[in-house]
Amino acid sequence: MPMGQRVVIDPITRIEGHLRVEVEVANGKVTHAWSTGTLFRGLELILKGRDPRDAHLFTQRVCGVCTYVHSLASVRAVDDAVNVAIPPNARIIRNLLLGVQFLHDHMVHFYQLHALDWVDVPEALKADPKKTAGLAAQVSTAKKTGVNDFKAVKSRLQKLVDSEQLGIFANGYWGHPAYRLSPEMNLLVFSHYLKALRQQARTARLHAIFGGKNPHTQSLVVGGVTCATDLTADRIAQFQYLWAETMDFVKNVYLPDVLAMASFYKEWGNIGPSSNFLVYGDFPRSEKEPESFMFPRGAIFDKDVSRVEALDSGQVKEHVKRSWYEGEQALHPSRGETRPRHDSLNVDERYSWMKSPRYKDEPMEVGPLARILVACGKGHEPTQKAVDGFLEAAGMPMESLFSTLGRTAARALETQIIGEAMEKWIQDLVENLKKGDAKVHQEYEMPPESSGAGLNEVPRGALGHWIRVKEGKIENYQMVVPSTWNLGPRCARGKPGPLEQALVGTPVADPKRPVEILRTVHSFDPCIACAVHVIDPASNEVYKFRVV
Amino acid sequence: MRSSNHGRGSDGVCQHKIPQTNTLTGGACMEGKRNAEKETKGKGVSRRDFMKFCTLLSATMGLSSSFVPRIARALTSSPRPPVVWLALAGCTGCAESTFRTTYPWFDQFLLDMVSMDYHEILMAPSGEGAKKSLRDTLQKHEGSFFCVVDGAIPTAENGVYGTVGGKTMLEVAREVCPKALATLCVGTCASYGGIAAAAPNPTGAKSVREALGVETVNIPGCPPNPINFVGTLVNHLLFGNLPELDQLGRPLFAYGKTVHELCQRRSHFEWGEFATSFESPEARQGHCLYELGCKGPQTYNNCPLVKFNEGTSWPVQAGHPCIGCSEPDFWDKFSPFYKPL
Numbered sequence: 046m047p048m049g050q051r052v053v054i055d056p057i058t059r060i061e062g063h064l065r066v067e068v069e070v071a072n073g074k075v076t077h078a079w080s081t082g083t084l085f086r087g088l089e090l091i092l093k094g095r096d097p098r099d100a101h102l103f104t105q106r107v108c109g110v111c112t113y114v115h116s117l118a119s120v121r122a123v124d125d126a127v128n129v130a131i132p133p134n135a136r137i138i139r140n141l142l143l144g145v146q147f148l149h150d151h152m153v154h155f156y157q158l159h160a161l162d163w164v165d166v167p168e169a170l171k172a173d174p175k176k177t178a179g180l181a182a183q184v185s186t187a188k189k190t191g192v193n194d195f196k197a198v199k200s201r202l203q204k205l206v207d208s209e210q211l212g213i214f215a216n217g218y219w220g221h222p223a224y225r226l227s228p229e230m231n232l233l234v235f236s237h238y239l240k241a242l243r244q245q246a247r248t249a250r251l252h253a254i255f256g257g258k259n260p261h262t263q264s265l266v267v268g269g270v271t272c273a274t275d276l277t278a279d280r281i282a283q284f285q286y287l288w289a290e291t292m293d294f295v296k297n298v299y300l301p302d303v304l305a306m307a308s309f310y311k312e313w314g315n316i317g318p319s320s321n322f323l324v325y326g327d328f329p330r331s332e333k334e335p336e337s338f339m340f341p342r343g344a345i346f347d348k349d350v351s352r353v354e355a356l357d358s359g360q361v362k363e364h365v366k367r368s369w370y371e372g373e374q375a376l377h378p379s380r381g382e383t384r385p386r387h388d389s390l391n392v393d394e395r396y397s398w399m400k401s402p403r404y405k406d407e408p409m410e411v412g413p414l415a416r417i418l419v420a421c422g423k424g425h426e427p428t429q430k431a432v433d434g435f436l437e438a439a440g441m442p443m444e445s446l447f448s449t450l451g452r453t454a455a456r457a458l459e460t461q462i463i464g465e466a467m468e469k470w471i472q473d474l475v476e477n478l479k480k481g482d483a484k485v486h487q488e489y490e491m492p493p494e495s496s497g498a499g500l501n502e503v504p505r506g507a508l509g510h511w512i513r514v515k516e517g518k519i520e521n522y523q524m525v526v527p528s529t530w531n532l533g534p535r536c537a538r539g540k541p542g543p544l545e546q547a548l549v550g551t552p553v554a555d556p557k558r559p560v561e562i563l564r565t566v567h568s569f570d571p572c573i574a575c576a577v578h579v580i581d582p583a584s585n586e587v588y589k590f591r592v593v
Numbered sequence: 594m595r596s597s598n599h600g601r602g603s604d605g606v607c608q609h610k611i612p613q614t615n616t617l618t619g620g621a622c623m624e625g626k627r628n629a630e631k632e633t634k635g636k637g638v639s640r641r642d643f644m645k646f647c648t649l650l651s652a653t654m655g656l657s658s659s660f661v662p663r664i665a666r667a668l669t670s671s672p673r674p675p676v677v678w679l680a681l682a683g684c685t686g687c688a689e690s691t692f693r694t695t696y697p698w699f700d701q702f703l704l705d706m707v708s709m710d711y712h713e714i715l716m717a718p719s720g721e722g723a724k725k726s727l728r729d730t731l732q733k734h735e736g737s738f739f740c741v742v743d744g745a746i747p748t749a750e751n752g753v754y755g756t757v758g759g760k761t762m763l764e765v766a767r768e769v770c771p772k773a774l775a776t777l778c779v780g781t782c783a784s785y786g787g788i789a790a791a792a793p794n795p796t797g798a799k800s801v802r803e804a805l806g807v808e809t810v811n812i813p814g815c816p817p818n819p820i821n822f823v824g825t826l827v828n829h830l831l832f833g834n835l836p837e838l839d840q841l842g843r844p845l846f847a848y849g850k851t852v853h854e855l856c857q858r859r860s861h862f863e864w865g866e867f868a869t870s871f872e873s874p875e876a877r878q879g880h881c882l883y884e885l886g887c888k889g890p891q892t893y894n895n896c897p898l899v900k901f902n903e904g905t906s907w908p909v910q911a912g913h914p915c916i917g918c919s920e921p922d923f924w925d926k927f928s929p930f931y932k933p934l
Contacts, residue, residue, distance in 0.1 A: 109686020
């Protein structure tokens, strides 16, 4: 077999954390891909022996982009271990804060992390602001910007270029043939890139209202939430106001931009495929879990959306044969024995700090696309409606969802679905308060020995935390994280992970300027700080490292 | 400006050369004023908003209102000071926190105030293109760019636990930081080691100072309030030097007092009114969280004063004890977090 050209992209930028991607390119397309997580911090080792109530503060620092979610997953796991039922208000506030996380995270992903894969920024200088204003009116029915706004953005960009200090835009892949937007579309989305930078700071205030601050909210505790003094009319009104402002942006800027861009990049509905999907489900609407989840739990194989399988969490196994850890055997997370061992980076052997989770021995994609598909398969009406509406407006078939473009569209769609659902949750909170129920926390006893799990859906996908408590201390803590599912390396049987599979067939016009590869990588919204950690340290022995 | 009495030179940082004449802030006063006013137009920011920001910054930095026009001028200088942002063993929370700045908004910070020449979270190019951006800045601006670091530096086993572009983070930091005009550590990890260095510190994570032996300006917090970072840079743009620092390298304008001293719930402490559990009536009445483990009395930071996210709240306002996240070794020193000091 003739060897293609090897291309290494390191660092992959516009992601959270440290990722390296190596691909083989032949005849202008990727034939093989290898994904490598390049940072290890060992948070689970650090957790060992500590107070279980503290765990969420530590795990939250797994990631500052997915801020909140590892805190939520942790208090849920410990709630489970101490067997405490949190009050309804605590459930609602935790849901609201999780909803905010999605709104914020997806918006930032599309504009700050993904948009420059599609938008040729200097080309915006050729745009006619008048025509751009016309285009904006066409793309979105809500009048958001006029000709003077686009003139101002254009002159601001011109000034940046004239200064010869391009900053983050220096050495971009500008002028690459893969860029297809008209100058006006480039200017429109670039102006929204700047707008999003402001909107995200406003949207983050929603976290601060009931969470104290963002990033790294600080109002969750085992047994509920702490923000008792924030359940006032003015705080709730402030929340509603900023929620409405955010939804205005989601509905009238974010979604229309994704839809309009899709029309320029339809072929990306056939690039970056995936076929298996896993969802833990989330947003409990009562104490009944998982029955009351807004996003239902389930698994899909071979793109068969009509057959959503029930989840059997016993079928999750983690492989380490191709990762920098001792051992070759695939084990369930609760039994895994894992010790870090750094070898040289060799894609034919061990090549990542990430492990490879598999479900029924298959790589599974997790995240927005998985959630959208499982929800459609389970007949969740708002999701079906949103998906049908998008596909019809874009003139794309259902099949095109299993792609780079599909992932990006699904992310925007679920932002709207979750955002709209939040309105009712705020109302539920108000109703409880009107009834005189202001309880946000439930006391509990810490049993000397117990174990618990928290299965969650977070912006990047299915997230599981498991804890084992002994003598009131953390004996063992494990996290299986969305980006590990999506970006992990090959398994013991040599089967590539979802990103590694999706990259095969991605075109590469110029290996020195691999913008097409970034499109597929970014469509997964990688978060590598989350993905890399030791699972289940089994002993107290001093680790031995083989160092190059 | 008060003279330093904290064991450092008046320029704050010992090892970095600070230019005597401020080449970064541009020309003479009158000209600068015109530029500031002219340039705030077309940046999507009203003059009023801009001056509001300058006023807030001067208040945060403890300056009199007469400094407001000078801050405005400092913020609209040309050429913009180059910044290299190194993301090392961290969680990106500090970068995210900086995105939340609202005075100025982050787009203004990014496009108008500095030249963000290297920032992996935001920059357009990856791989070779990204490396070129770094090389270009190191070559063109050696000695005059700011290096901002978030995250600790893994040092065990020669740093294999963290690599970027095929080099260990230790190598990258060794190459970049000494060439900078000043190295600003944003967050507790870069400042003191942070969570990666918590016991048993599996990767030998160290602060930038400790790993490289260079002086740094430390802006701790997990993550820090963006106003403390922006304020530090503004100080340099304005005065041509870094703000007055304490012995831990922290700007005194932000870290000069304890959270406890500034806390809105302080009177409850004085009166002996304490919340004893998160569902107690005292918790609902906003009483002192000392008995639930608040670390405010031993934590130097301005959270209660400036709050977070456009002054929306801060942890104690949200009913959660301060965990002391801007103190060295707080993960070990202050845990279990829900145990009283």
